[in-house]
Amino acid sequence: MAARLPFAERLSYGFGDLGTSLAYNMASGFLLYYYTDVVRLPAAAVGTVFLVARLLDAIIDILVGIAVDRTHSRWGRTRPWFLITALPYAVVTVLVFSVPAGWSQGAQLVFAFVTFKALGLLMSSQAIPYTALMPMMTNDRHERLKLGGMRSVGTSVSVVLGTAATMPLVGLFGGGDLRHGFQAVAALFAVVGLTATAALFHFCRERFEDHASPRFAILPAVRQMLGNRAWLVCFGFCLTYFIRFGLMMSATTYFAIEVLGRPWMISVMLPAVSGMLLLSSFVAPPILARTGLRAGSTAVLAVAAALFGLLPLAENNTALFLALYFLACLATSITITAAFTMIAETVDHHEAQFGVRREGLLSAGVSLSTKVGMAVGTAGFAWLLGAVDYTPGANSETAREAIRWAYYGSAVVLLTLQTVIVLAWPTLRRPAPVPAAA
Template sequence: MRSVSEGAAQGRRLSFLERFSYGSGDLGYSLAYNVAGAFLLFYYTDVVRLPAEAVGTIFLVARLLDAVIDPLVGIAVDKTRTRWGRTRPYFLFTAVPYALIFIAVFHVPDAAQGVQLAYAFITFKLLGILMSVGSIPYTALMPMMTLDTKERLKLGGARSVGTSVSVILGTAATMPLVAWLGAGDTQRGFTYTTLAFAAISMIAVFLLFRNCRERFEDDASPSFRVLPAVGQMVRNRAWLVCFGFCLLYFVRFGAMLGLTIFFAKDVIGKPWLIPVMLPMVSGGLLIAAFIAPPILSRTGLRAGCVGSIAISLALFAGMAMIDGAPDWQIAGIGVPPLLLPYFLFSVATSVTITAIFTMAAESVDYHQSKHGVRYEGLLSSGISVSTKVGMAIGSAAAAYVLAFAAYDPANVTDASRADIRMAYYAVPAALLVLQAVVILFWPMDRNRLQSPAARTAWNDPGEGEMQ
């Protein structure tokens, strides 16, 4: 079913350069998407002045189309056989066009509103397509690099570092760079800022291509029947749990990313909190990237995720209780008390993203134990769909909240503020509860046997339920 190199079969440890380069891949592909997720709603509504309802529809329709595109990319990956391997060619050939489209997304022309809406949809959709063509092979690469769960957790941690750096860089630096480079011209500021980020993205993706290798080669024929393969995928319990858990995570992430700007400047009344709160999400990811692997190795994916979600809910409730409290005075600087539970909440919820990366790889092994084939590309495309559909629903929900609240950037009413605040707390809390329910169905034991031979011996889905 697959050939395994001798070093890999013995559980060869991955080098620091491999782990670093693997993490850089997430930086390369996530930087543009995270900047878009955090600021595109603001850019469209406050800079270009497009209606919020239309923007929400653009986000929703464009990303829902990924439900069709992503499986096609996954199938293409499973059929790909080149001298560079099955996944690496996609990194090489997407790096430049992905960067160029990212710049175009934040450069809407001065034209009639209908033209601007069409341009916004086309460029945003192209960004999503190129993201799929790069990120699906990227996710498929992890189970090809190692079979060892501990090594995969390290790769998942490296990927979380890449994610967190991309969000910290994108959210903390974007608006200061826009103000500095634009010198009063917000559009020019966004253009120059995206040029700088596009260069970083290209370099990071080229590092991924240069230093990461596929060590596990599936001997199955690249030709296979698609519908039976999809049928096997939806009968893979591990994959279904990973899909649902990931979907809910990114619905919450997308909604909070879009609404945090308006929560900070309109509900709390402190616009300076925007470049503080958004990077805190990434700061949480960065810390979780280091603490999640040992925690999840000890507790198992199921117990670790449920515990982190329970802590997250308690911290989020605490934040809601004190978001109107007077500032703490620290060294003569007023610090809103809500920042402490918000940051700790970001750390706790970020533990689950490392779990998602690992579950995606583990579900490939589970698939092989049940069906005798791996289909890394197809299975990874399904997880990519959950990511993008989740972000689509979350981003659209943020836009629809603004529309429901009758948000007018020139005149924000108290009623609008109350609606935004209610949505900011209620929606994420409900989604976290649903995530906890979904992860309870994860089928694998925390004490997984690590040898390749042992992995292929798993045939009873009821065996080894996680404690």
């Protein structure tokens, strides 16, 4: 039986998600709005910026994962990455929300692409080693579920700050100037993320390591990854989740304004995601420990799909609409703890199948699924806005209906697809990892 991890270490690991996700959540929730309604860039062009930038991560994420597997230092294999990237990531967070006002539209689009791409690169350089760290900290499933639950707490705080707090803080700091407000909030969040990453570096430890040679052929390693059924299921599970998540994060602002006609619900619906993540961080570990990852995830995904299907019937009843929405968010949030644990489990399955762990490479592949998923969801919605001639403050009924059914329909379809994918989760084989030398 593995020793219990110290509480300070579990807490620092969980809140390490602030370092990797806070800027990303702010960008996910408001960068499309910032580009279209503040900077006044065309929605279709912005959608292309999002998609191209994220597709480039297909190469970058794999390279970062390989680099993590080849890293050896007195701080371990993952922790040096937090030390090196923390400050640049904070700086770029501010630059993303600092598109120069006096530039031409073409120059602004180039600036948007370069800074957004830099944000993605630096996020990869933090998120991949962060995900790879969990299986190095413990090989005990119950401890991993606790770490996954604690990470869900950190994720929920990240989403609360990145969504619910953003617009009130923009108003507070901007005093009516949205450009200045967004830039000031980005700077505040950059400092919070920097502090969280520093704590992650200081408190967390690597106890289990891959004793295979750090020099390995890349293509055979990638083929092994693609031959790992657990990894393939985890990739598809996260990809479909984040396509839906990216679309809903981008669409909620427009949905609340144009469809529901209740702008105040933006500050209720977006934080509901984080609030339910916080609640699920306590209920998910015991549920999933009892049901298993496959059965538990299948059940809550089916419930979530049904609840999203009922939402259109409750649009005129705000209390009922929000009750159904909160329950749906709780159900989908339980799958986040499952996903964090599944990622760690793929490493054990890989070692049993191929004799090597490759934490960095496997984490890179899953990180790629999350970013491509977010890109597809965000870009798809941006293109939809362009196709229906979205105009801030002056939209047709056709545009409103497109937003309405994109919001509901995508959720039901993608949750159903995610259910089918998780049914393929295999019975895992478990090697006994050799503890790293003290």
